[in-house]
Amino acid sequence: MADFKINHREGEGVSVIELKGYLDAHTAPELETAFQRLLNDKKFNIIVNCRDLAYISSAGLGVFMAYIEDVRKNKGDIKLTNMSAKVYNVFDLLGFPLLYEIYKEEKEALTKFKTIQRA
Amino acid sequence: MxxxxxxxxxxxxxxxxxxxxxxxxxxxxxxxxxxxxxxxxxxxxxxxxxxxxxxxxxxxxxxxxxxRSNIKRATTKDIGRLLIVCAVVLSFVGVLSAFGFADTTSQENEQPRYSAMGIFLSMILAVGVGIVSIRALLTIKDLILFKRKKGTKRNYTIYVILLLGSMVFMLPFLSMESALFGTLFFSLSVLAIVANSFRQSWIVYLSRKEKIYVIVYSAFLFIAFVLLNVLFFEKTFTNKALLAFSQPLHRFTQLNAIFGAVYFGMAFVSTLFHLPTAEVFERKQYEITSLHNLSRLVTQVFDFNDLVNTVTQMTLEVCGAKSAWLELITKDGDKPPLVEVVSARYITKDRIENISTGDLRDLIIESKKYLLIDEVSADRRTRHVKERKLLKGSLLSVPLLSQGNLIGMLYAIKEFEYGFDQDDIDVLTSFADHVTIAIENSKLIAKSIERERLEQEMMVAQAMQKRLLPQGLPTSESLDMVAVSESSQEVGGDYYDFVQLSKDKVGIVVGDVSGKGVSAAFYMAEVKGIFLSLSRMCSSPKDLLIRANETLIGSLEKKAFISLIYAILDSKDGTLHIARAGHCPVIYMSGEHTELVRPSGLGLGLANGEIFERSTEERLLTLHEGDVCILYTDGVTESRDQSGEEFGYDRLVAVAQRLRKNNANEIKNSILQEVRNHIGEPTYGDDMTLVVIKWLGKQGERP
Structure with a gap:
């Protein structure tokens, strides 16, 4: 049942991770690997596009928590975009909007990264 | 009897x-x-x-x-023994002949009359020669019937019949005419002897050493039987003595002596011809026994080290290599496969690393086929090997393939060039198949043992966790309260608890630890400890959450967090103070009014004190008689049906509303039932916890 896919794009100093399907305790390690690879490659400007993310469990949310500290220490950020209402609700319940920048569109997050880079 | x-x-x-x-x-x-x-x-x-x-x-x-009945297939030894018997009897005959000759020289007439000594000697001689004949016949019989083919037994029987026939015609009462038949039978017997003497298949199965023995033995036996024949045909004492003693016996020994001479003569020649092929046959046989020994592999699957060491030892045995080693491949996700030398014989690991590396290893891994290098010192594929000039010889590598996947390689080295022939490749390849099975079995057994151990640990964790949940519920006249927690796995991450803070106040907690399994159980134990100690110190739920977060943020691993609702119910005032740490909202129903109570708040362990404190709110609900509060974990709302659709808040609220007039237990049961119906199957995807509180009115105010 739990079908999960990660697509990785690179563009203008920002790495975009697209999530698709169910992100739960079983599939969370895949996302961990993806983050770890970005960190190893010293790519700290990360956008996670959740357009096709159908479900996220607490274990899935934990993955973001595991890496945000390291990313921010390196003057980068993980920004979340394009969430469905249902997925947003899960993030929202836990209070993630207080900790992460969540945007409706990927473009907004990109612009945000660019303005910081310019500054 | x-x-x-x-x-x-x-x-x-x-x-x-x-x-x-x-x-x-x-x-x-x-x-x-x-x-x-x-x-x-x-x-x-x-x-x-x-x-x-x-x-x-x-x-x-x-x-x-x-x-002889207990002698089985000891052909060479048997022939040796026959030679000894022959030698003893022949020398005996020689000595006797010397005596007998001296005794009979004066009596040359047709009907010799012997002295008592002469009669005794001739009888001893006849018996001795008779025993040799019988002994020779039995040995030859065993050799002929060593490998029975069509007609083997028949030909032998024909000889025996002809032998008996020719003996019958030698009986004393028969006339001279019958002697003609006797000669006829004699000639036919000789023909049968020749026919039987081609049955030499036992030679093929001898080892090289045995063949050399057989050559010597059969040469001597040939000479011995020829000598015997000479004795029978010439007018020697032996001949006369035997004829005088018993003519049928004379015929019997004579024919058998011919048989012995012809048969062992043939044996000598054919063994000589078989000698060059002895080595090949010997090796074939060795290979067969080695492959039979593979059953040894099966019994060693319980100890991996024993198993791999047996494998390399047997590799040396099956192809006569100088050194051998076994490499196994472990694959871990997307990482490049890790090749590890698990056992080596007569070669150092340094040397192995020197040989099995780089392009050569890649070649083997990619092709998944055997690799033969006839001349290590000259081959292009081994040019990477340092000091390869020193490493004279040939190398053979065969893959271990399990359902098309390469799980390892078996290497063998011979010290001379062109050391491996097609047979070696075939044998080692088939050996590799058996090795693969044994290794896979060994891994499976190790895995199942590990799984059993983990299951044991899970059982312990489960038992521990059960004890963390409250064993009873606080009772109050103004409260109707029930709680249930179901776990999808052996160990879940849900937690609920109650604590009687004072005569009127009850602290209620419902939480969910991220992740599952043993680590979740440990966090749960921690949360319980924190909750029990803080609940008596903190008068407000918000206060408790802030302090709980401070404690937990230091001890939780980065990716772990806890969502939690803490409420204090004052049964004197009829109030409920609620603070929420990232948890599912409380369903509050009062009359027609239904609300998802969701004061803002971060999950525990997500952020440090300042942000947490700033973001956490507290709600106060004033309860009226018949009001219902439902606390739950996301397992309830996130339970999915076959198509993946979640139970969701709407359904939960709908059920709650429909049943709000019923008692707490009925509400709980109905919600559980609805969730189960939604899932369709009697398994839960997640842990589920439900706490239903029904307010019956302030103490003393109720009728």
């Missing part, structure tokens, strides 16, 4: 076999002495004498056959 009989009979038989022939020979001897002095010419007495001799020899035959 039968038992006694079966115990006694063989002994009686043995006794008969041993005692009767000497007695019979003694009778014959006495008769001969009498005849020599009295000159009896009675046919029936002669016939009785002959029959005594025949019976005696039949018994000797049986005795010898019986003594």
């Amino acid at each position: 039968d038992r006694i009989e079966s115990l006694i009979m063989p002994r009686v038989k043995n006794l008969l076999l041993i005692t009767v022939p000497p007695v019979l020979f003694l009778v014959v001897f006495v008769y001969d002495i009498v005849r020599a002095t009295v000159n009896l010419e009675l046919l029936w007495l002669d016939l009785t004498r002959e029959s005594f001799i025949i019976v005696a020899f039949v018994l000797v035959y049986l005795l010898i056959e019986r003594s």
Whole structure:
């Protein structure tokens, strides 16, 4: 049942991770690997596009928590975009909007990264 | 009775076999002495004498056959023993002939009359030669029937019949005409001898060493039997003595001596021809036994190190290599496969790393086929090997393939070039298949043992977790409260608890630890400890959450967090103070009004004190009689049906609303039932916890 896919794009100093399907305790390690690879490659400007993310469990949310500290220490950020209402609700319940920048569109997050880079 | 009989009979038989022939020979001897002095010419007495001799020899035959019954396939040794018997008897015959010749030189007439000494000597001689014949016949019989083919047994039987036939015509009562038949049978017997002498298949199965022995033995046996034949054809003492003693016996020994000479002559020649192929055959046989030894692999699957060491040892054995080693491949996700040398024989790991590396290893891994390098010192594929000039010889690598996947490689090295032939490749390849199975089995067993151990640990964690949940519920006249927690796995991440803070106040907590399994159980234990200690110190739920977060943020791992609702119910005031740490909202129903109570708040362990404190709110609900509060974990709302659709808040709220007038237990059961119906199958995707609180009114105010 739990079908999960990660697509990785690179563009203008920002790495975009697209999530698709169910992100739960079983599939969370895949996302961990993806983050770890970005960190190893010293790519700290990360956008996670959740357009096709159908479900996220607490274990899935934990993955973001595991890496945000390291990313921010390196003057980068993980920004979340394009969430469905249902997925947003899960993030929202836990209070993630207080900790992460969540945007409706990927473009907004990109612009945000660019303005910081310019500054 | 039968038992006694079966115990006694063989002994009686043995006794008969041993005692009767000497007695019979003694009778014959006495008769001969009498005849020599009295000159009896009675046919029936002669016939009785002959029959005594025949019976005696039949018994000797049986005795010898019986003594050989436990000999199995010890062909070379048997031939050796026959040679010893022959040598002893022949030298005996030689000595006797010397005596006998001296004794009979003066008596050259047709009917020799012997002295008692002469009669005794000739009888001893006849018996000796007779025993050799019988012994030779039995050995030859075993050799001929070593590998039975169509007609093997038949040809041998024909010879025996012809032999007996030619003996019958030598009986004393028969006339001269019958001698013609005797000659005919004799000639046919010789033909049968030649036909039988082609049955030499036992030679093929001898080892090289055994063949050399057989060549020597058969050469001597050939000479011995030729000598015997010479004795029979010439007018020697032996010939005369035998003819005088018993003509059928003379014929018997004569024919068998011919048989012996022809058969061992043939054996000598064919063994000589088989000698060059001995090595090949020997190796084939060795390979077969080695492959049989593969059963050893099966019994060693419980100890991986033993298993791999046996594998390399047997690799040396099956192809006669100088050194061998086994490499196994472990694959871990997307990482490049890790190749590890697990066992090596007569080669150092440094040297292995020197050889099995880089392009050569890649070549083997990619092709998944055997790789043969006939000349390591000259081959292009081994040019990376340092000091390869020192490493003269040939190398063979065979893959271990499990369902098309390469799980490892088996290497063998011979110290000379072109050391591996096609047979080696075939044998090692088939050996590799067995090794693969053994290794896979070993891994499976190790895995199942590990799984059992984990299951045991999970059982312990589960039992521990059950004890963390409250065993009873606080009771109050103004409260109707029920709680349930179901776990999808052995160990879940849900937690609920109650604590009686004072006479009127009850603290209620419902939480969910991220992740599952043993680590979740540990966090849960931690949360319980924190909750129990803080609940008595903190008067407000918000206060408790802030302090709980401070404690937890230091001890939780980065990716772990806890969502939690903490509420304090004051049954004197009829109030409920609620603070929420990232948890599912509380369903609050008062009359027609239904609300998802969701004061803002971060999950515990997500952020440090300042942000947490800033973001956490507290709600106060004033309860009216019949009001219902439902606390739950996301397992309820996130339970999915077959198509993946979640139970969701709408359904939960709908059920709650429909049943709000019922008691707490009915509400709980109905919600559980609805969730189960939604899922469709009696398994839960997640842990589920439900706490239903129904307010019955302030104490003393109720009717």
